[in-house]
Amino acid sequence: MTMSEAELRDRLEDSEQLPYGDARTAVVEEILVRTDALGMSKLAFDVRMELISCYENGALPDRAFVPFAWCLAAFDRGELEFSAWDAELLRWYYKWMIGAMRRFPSISLDQVYAALADMERRYRAGGHSMHAVHMLRCLVHSHLGDREAAEKEFGSWLSSPRDENSDCVGCEPTKQLNHHVWMGRDAEGLALAEPALAGERGCREQPQSMLTAMMFPLVRAGRLGEAWAAHQRAYRHHRGNRDSMGDIADHLEFCALTGNEMRGLEILTRHLEWVDRPREPYSDMAFAASGALVLRRLEELGHGDLSLIRPACGTRVAAEVAVADLRAELTERALSIAAQFDARNANTYQSEVLRKLLASRPLVDQLTESATPGLTAPAAPPVEIPEAMSAEEIAHFADEARWARREESEAGWDRLAELEKAGRLPANLRARLAEARADSELQFGSVEVAIEHAKAAVEGYDGMGDESRRLRVSATLGAAMTLQNPHSGGLAAVEEAYEAAQQLSEVDVLVEIMFLRSRSLAQADRYDDALVAAKETAERASLAGLPVLESEALCLYGLLLSVVDRPDEGMAAVQQARVLAGEAGSASVLLRQTQTLAELFYNNERLAEAYEMSEAALGITAPATKHVQGILARVHDLRWMVLRDAGRVADQEALDEALAALENWHAGGERIGAVLASLHLGITHFNREQWLDAAETLEQTLYGWEAAGMAEGFDVWVARSLLGTAQVRLGERADGVDNLTTAAAGFAALGEPRRAGEELLEAGTVSLRLGESTDALEQFTEALRMFEQADWECGAIVALQRRARALFCSDDPDADEIFEVVRQAYARALKLPESEEYDVGWMRADAADDVARALQQRDEFSAALEMARNAVDGYLIAGDLESVASSSVLVGSLLFDLQDFVAAEEMVRRVLRDDPPEGATQQAQDVLARVLEATGRDSEAAAMWAELYGE
Template sequence: MTTHAPDAQAAGRRIDALLEEVDQTPFGPHERALLDQALALAVEGEDEVREYRARMRLTASANMTGDTDTVLSSFAWCVGMHDRDPERFPTSGPEIGGDLLWHYKWMSGALSLNPVFPAEQIHAVLDDMAQRYDRAGVGRSGVVMARFGAAAANGWADEAEAAYAELQVTPDDEYSHCDACVRSETADWLAAVGREDEALRLYDEMVAEGYACGEEPERALSQALVPMLRAGRFDDARAAHLRSYRDARGNAGNLGIVARHLAFCAVTGNEARGLSMLERHLPWFGHDGLNALEHFEALASAALLLDAVTAAGHGDAPVRGSDGPELAPFVGEHEGRWTAAELAPRAWDAAARVAGAFDARNGNAHFAGRLAGFRALADERYDVPVETDAPTPAPVAVPDPDPVDARGWGVRARERAIVGDVVGALAAVDRGLASADDRTRAALLGTQLGILVGADRHDDARLVLADRIASLRASGQAYQADLEERLGLVLFGTAVPDDAARLEAEAQAAQEAGEPAAAADASLTLAVLLGRSAEDGGDAAVLGPQVVAAARRAAVVAPRGAERVDELWEGATFVLALSLAQTTPAEPDAPGRPGVEAPSGPEQALAALDELVASLHAAPGSNRARLADAHRLRARLRAGAGDFDRAVADASATLELDLALGARERATDAAMLGAAILGDLGRPHEAVARLRLAVRQAELAESPRVVGARYALGRQLADVGASVEAVEVLQTVLEQEEADGARPAARAETLEALGHASRDADEPGAAASAWSRAVDLFEEDGAGVGAARVRLANGTLHFQAGYARDAVELLEPAVVQAREAEQLGLLVDVLHLLGRARCADGDPAGLRDLDEVLDLARRHDASWLVADVTDSRARSLVVLDRLDEAVAAALAASDLYAAAGDTRSGGGSLLFAGRALLEATREDEAAAVYRSAADQFAAAGEADGEAVTRLELADVLDRLGRGAEAAVERAAAERAAGPVVP
């Protein structure tokens, strides 16, 4: 292909721009896409120099993201070009984007990852590397470390010992591995040869000194997990697990790191967590086809985990994602998902095959020994729960024996229909029809008709209707047969608004004819039709009372059996309760007694539900799905009325029933409902447990609600102080939202919560980053309030860290957004902080912001806020070197706090004023203010504040030469502090 010079120049500029962008982009999919684009342009234009620069960067990128094939091929191409023309293709340089000699350090490791590369090739690369380093006149540290790493990885014990000894006496140079990598690889080897105490010292040093690199310290922390457990350092192991997994889980090149976390979960009683992790990362098995070492570790760890799951009694649990194409090359084909018990031995066998190939290549039994080590871990057990709350109640499969008669199969069919299992419902109908008498047959066919119409199988339903009418006549139900001949499928779900008048007329006629079942049937159908019309945009104010009236008539006239709950009464009563729950005024036909307020709609709904629940519980063989729905609605109504204790009991009953029915979507809803009520009850740890169950049920149902359940779990974890785990959960939510293309505001809310959790987990940098992204997404969605709220959080973080100017830059746009949204509370909070931040940055304009807040507070009679802003004004005046004004403001703030009933904060204002005076060497004034502060703390019962203030006052009195008074204050401080408890 011939390229015209101008086109070549344009292409060259484009490649240069792409490579410049690559250099500013973190390793990952976007960076790789930029590289691929630059490389394609260079190849197309036959621009070998720029292709060299692109491939040098590509080698590093592939190494960091786990693409061994590209690492090897890209490196080999670059070496060939350098050997052909060293001047055009130098080993390094300002534009090269890497260092060929540095890349050599990765090659023996890359070849070690797969037994397809013979041992001789690994040694040849190491020898070539040494020769090139010698010719270049650079140090040998990189070569020695590469020899050590390859020997340790492949079990060449003598070579590893020799290289380790040489490493101890080899000075560092420009090609030395970084401190993090040296310690990590050395610690791994020490642990592997049984020197776990020495390994732990290196791991601890990495954490204490903050050593980090591309995949460190997460890699080292994963290697440290088992040694920490064996050393009894359970809290450290748990913290290492959470931190390492959180940092590794987003890069598919970290399969080996994740594998070690699976093993950790297997031996610490966290099998459910481990199974979820395995399911999440199964697609990673297909990420790097050449990395057989990570495949070995992942297969062995997965096998260990799955055995633990089986031992815990859940061997029949399906492993989600195990039917994907990534796993089949290792464990073979399988129809559908593997269960834990089925997959475990296949994973062990696959790991053994990989180990055998490695040992054949390496000429030893190193990997056989590693595999034996994995198997031996099954005998180790450490009680290290990762969850920081009450254990999640594990859903237990409740035996659900087959019904014994046709009526029982009818109930089963209605249950399955309510939970959305059309296939199961129709199958239950078929089972019942096989032994039904004419009356029961008619009832079963009626259930079948409702199911078919609900599934839009109207043609099938018409055929069944004829059979149903014949069965009605055969069982003596001629009136109902005639009714269904007139209405067709209307009674089974095809009713439209034009049918309302017909249904009303049929209901009245049936009631007059003494046919209560037919009257109830027509009335219930009418109620459902009117309710659907209201939901579809009809006039709810008009339709609501009509729904209630029709449903009440159906419930009143429906037959009531002494030994069983009639299907019509059950349905009518539930529809009545549902419609009453949506109304607030009392119904006209249910007036209160004179002087007594009539019951509201929700109160009447609760009465109907109480009767329905009691009847369903009392009658054997009742519809559990209907009972669950009744408990669910009653839980919501009771919670709305503030009756939280009984509401949570209803939510628990709903959950138990939904789990027994195997209705995972409904169980998810029930668990989330229970969690919300438990949160209102002030029982947050139990709420967390319910939300964990909700997440698992949603996962098993493959429901889109899993994102919402996880989000709620992450928020609740943060609320109970489990911030590190909250970060992990919320990161998972964010990843799923990004994959699903969730709207910007939804992702922003997740990032907002993630920022708060990160801040509480002592990761301020991560918090600031999350909040910055959240602002962009809120603003992209036009959600100014959300953006202002997050700017406030980020501004607070920066202000508290001492970055006042950064806080000002964050808060100024938030003021505009809060004003535009007319959010007074938010505006007050933003202005308050902005004023303090401006003053802290030396800008007296901040006082105007504080004065505006004061004005707003006074206008709205917010007395405590007036005191608080006055206190902020005092502190800001000190920063601005206006001490006298500051002291006056602090004294005023103290009085204002006291007037607002907050004596403690008033004491704090005085203490601040005393310290400011002392800083200005105005000891006499300071002593007087300190004494007032101590008295105020004493009056508020704040013993700690009083003790601290009196001790500081004593020091002031000593400086004034008033030793006797100082002694008195110290004695008073001791009395305030109370006895020291050993």
């Protein structure tokens, strides 16, 4: 169908209401096709100018060159009637074109220089400042690595006056900051940026672009908290915009170099599909290089076994890709593009910059929100193993300290592990190192790894004929198998080792096996047998003069007493174990048992004692080994939970505890613990109404669970629910609704219909604000079903009321249907029993107000007036004066509808005298204006209308 020029222009104006992206670009491209079919016209110029903007802001800058050349040629020919605005916009777009040209290696430097010369000629001919020209020349020289030429143009740029062709007051200081940083002048750059950041932002790219440029200078200046905040704020803006691919590269680099490699992996995964559709080659190169840097750091930290999902593209299906494989691919991609730039630029600068980036080392160990200094327990200095000790001497030292001085034992085994890695560990010590690793993994790590090491040790001892050690590690293997699966036959292996060990002369080996047997019986749910075995182990250890092993057995005994519902005896036994560990001087064992006792207090709802015992744990000085950091993390988690249960989850103290827990989990390499701590941190941010921090933290929580294969579960749905609400508060409403509805489905599947209904209520309310009344109606209807399933009448009434509002906002509201819904809600409200959970009177008043408004829509004014007065009375009793004002205005409106103008005027004037909220004030004034008009007071009415609507 042929469209007229007027219709096409209207359609072009309508397209400007769409956000930049593929949809808007496609609409304007179609308009251009239809316009060109009509022949040369000013509209053809205007459409192309709009298309240039779509391409530039829609991550397709290479497509803008052709329409820009067309517009420039048409302008030069002067065949059409152009305005001063057309000329100014062309000058502005010329800056875009040159900025884009340097980012495409297929465009020669001669072409770039020719465009710059033409731009300068046009600016001079028009009497414009050379400010923008010098800026672009500076950027081109920077791209080439020519510091001297770039610095010269920078000086000219600063000394030239700004005019209408200059970048906005946010973008220009950002470019100047980048130049200062490139020249090694961080302080000058930050001094320039901060005043600009505090002032007018200028455009859609600010403040996020400036904050991104500030991240590294802030880190180097030691302003770590500000750097982290800049990263968080800026990335939140950039993440949904493919036009920000180069900025995302900066955020990836920031994560890689500040100890946030896992967050970097999350960001890379979220944006990996951009690699298949990059904005332009320069951003593509930067993104690939920074992504490769993140992956390299993950490999160095021992996470090379991780994988991520490579999204589908074209004929390629979505599939997992290993960290190492993707790193190689991204590295090759970045270097290949850099080589193309080098060929275009006739130097190697871009490749040199890229290789330096790929080899970058961290600027700080870990940069996040900092815990309160001194909150985490003080660490003892690490145990030093003298260099002169032989491997055999180290093994003997570590074995001797096995129970009495666990920190020294672990240090010895760690030293032997270094010797093994260097190929210098004697063969006869490999089994002993494997046994030590099995024991450590069983206590503090992975049961699967413990089994692997224990099997290797058993095999080694078999070949050496070392029966006592073979029995001990056989018991370790059996205990690990029992922990993995109580029905695996592991317990039988432990019993067999126990029987054989009774014939040994080494009492310490027998007692260790007895302890492993006690644990295995407990794992097999044979608690009575385990209690007897643990008590016997403690007694035998005491006789043998093994106080630490006695302490461990007593602690296990206490835990078992708690399991069989003898908590007071259990806590007393653990306290006795603590005393023994303290007397033996084993700090790490004392720390763990103190943490155990604190947890027992907490589990028995003795919160004050739990907090006091956790305080004692933080006062214990132990070497900061991985398992000690895991214990400290649990202590801080416990303290957070005590504060939460005491209603203090929004306190600064709770924030500090969550941060300290997260810090220790990360330091100990415990991913699952770190995820749970990040949930606690997210909950605290949420309750402090720190929506940005809450959203960022909860997203990391969810990513951590997904990476660990835990994409479902109560805590997962809690995190997604809170994330959805935080996103709504941040204005990310569509994403918020998605998370709220996903959480609702999760809670429903877990048999939590009331919680599911609450999520759906919030999702529906947001959908209604977004104008999605159909979605809102579905969400409120499902919420009603959930509340009825949960037998929660209060929620069902609210869901009915919201459903009525969704019907009212629909494209074709049915007054009868709306009335029926609010009538049901009111009828159910009248039957509500008294409850401490909600104010029954207020709910009835609110339902009555809805009925009154529905009756007014049906022109049943008398019945509506009675219900509105009921609402006013109910709200008054409930003390809700804002709702009193709103319902009182409704009474006045209904009196007007019934033509009782005197009573209507009296009612709305009374409302206005009481200084009502703004909404009620406007509604009351509207009714009053209509009353004045109806009673012949036209001048007063006109004044009121003018006050209301400026007419």
